Amino acid sequence: MAVGKPILYSAWISSCSFRVRIALNLKGVDYEYRAVAWNDPDYEKINPIKFVPALVDGDFVVSDSLAIILYLEDKYSQHPLLPQDLKKKAINLQIANIVCSSIQPLQCYAVIGLLDGRLGSDDSFQIVHTYIDKGFRAIEKLLEGCDSKYATGDEIQLADVFLAPQIHAGVTRFQIDMSNYPLLERFYKAYMEIPAFEVAVPEKQPDAPSPV
Amino acid sequence: MATAKPILYNAWISSCSHRVRIALNLKGVDYEYRSVNPLTDPDYEKINPIKYIPALVDGDIVISDSLAISLYLEDKYPAHPLLPKDLKRKALNLQIANIVCSSIQPLQGYAVIGLHKGNMSSDQSLQIVQHYIDKGFRAIEKLLDGCESKYATGDDVQLSDVFLEPQIHAGINRFQIDMSKYPILARLHDAYMEIPAFQAALPKNQPDAPSS
Secondary structure, eight states: OOOOEEEEEEEEHHHHHHHHHHHEEETOOEEEEEEOTTGGGGGGGGGTTOOOEEEEEEEEESSSHHHHHHHHHHHOOOOOOOOHHHHHHHHHHHHHHHHIIIIIIHHHHHHHEEEEEEOOOOHHHHHHHHHHHHHHHHHHTTTTOSSEEEEEEEETHHHHHHHHHHHHHHHHOOOOOOGOOHHHHHHHHHHSSSSSTTTTTTGGHHHHHHOO | OOOOOOOEOOTTTOOHHHHHHHHHHHHHOOOOEOOOOOOOOOOTHHOTTOOOOOEETTEEEOOOOOOHHHHHHHHHHHSSSSSSSSSHHHHHHHHHHIIIIIHHHHHHHEEEEEEEEHOOOOHHHHHHHHHHHHHHHHHHHHHHOOSSSSSBBBOOOOOHHHHHHHHHHHHHHHOOGGGOOOOHHHHHHHHHHOOHHHHSGGGSSSSSSSSO
């Protein structure tokens, strides 16, 4: 019996979805892309908190990009994303969590606040900038002196999978000046040379708006 | 040569620190409690550049972020494993932990800091906190719909329980959350309060808690 491909519920612009797309690509997992429109009422059955992404793999549904990626890490052994070394593993998880707990949720709060009309555009922008700057400055300090190709070595790891989408969002949506964060700027250029990252960018997703 | 105890930089009231205290207690790890106020302690930035608590120093390893620390403890201290081997249950634990640490607590932290800095009124601050706790708790109730096990994902305490209790505790004690709206979480909270590892980790039982 043929097993169906995993299904990724995603939105083109979602940086959380972008992380999982990169991980799937790195691991060579062929998946079905299912675009979720803003406020789709049926999506709640897939993920009760109504955020993207979610992964359906057979009879199994998991949401939250870090939970999904750690599931992929266990299930698909190609291109491991976490080192065996406990110190390097911990720094990867710490950087991933700075992005997914200390930056992106506040960015999302500000974006939704603007869409809802609760926040003016200046306030919204200010919140995004404050939290991206705080997180990026901390990561620059954590990685001070880094001379490897990517964040924690010469192989792409979990930290890189989380950093690329956050930097991309900063650069393309929020006018972040990456010259303030030289390590992250260097990594971003390196990420954009990698096919697994390139094909995962928002602008190349099936639900991305056509360029004007 | 005696190995020094791990050091946990934390504060009594911090729900992120509370999670790690529970994990350390469950795993029987004797640790040194170091109380820190990142807002007033300029040296703490060397431990954690983003200046959040908790941080763990274990030998030459320094890690921050409660999820990164918990997963490090899971690898290093095998007593009382917090993640099941079964991939579905493991993913559910990580998803619930991430709802707490990415979708609830960062917004709670934002609102608490906003009030502290005078950027918002106490009503506005409380409204934000209650909104995000409600959103997260309702989603977790749906995810755990029909749960009959002793704890969230089985009859053993797992990672999701370690993350749930501090959030429930903060909700009840600081943010006037009515737990009757979340019957599964209310039941779990009562079960957690029977466990010595959870009791010992409560904010009020910490060395830096104010005396009543």
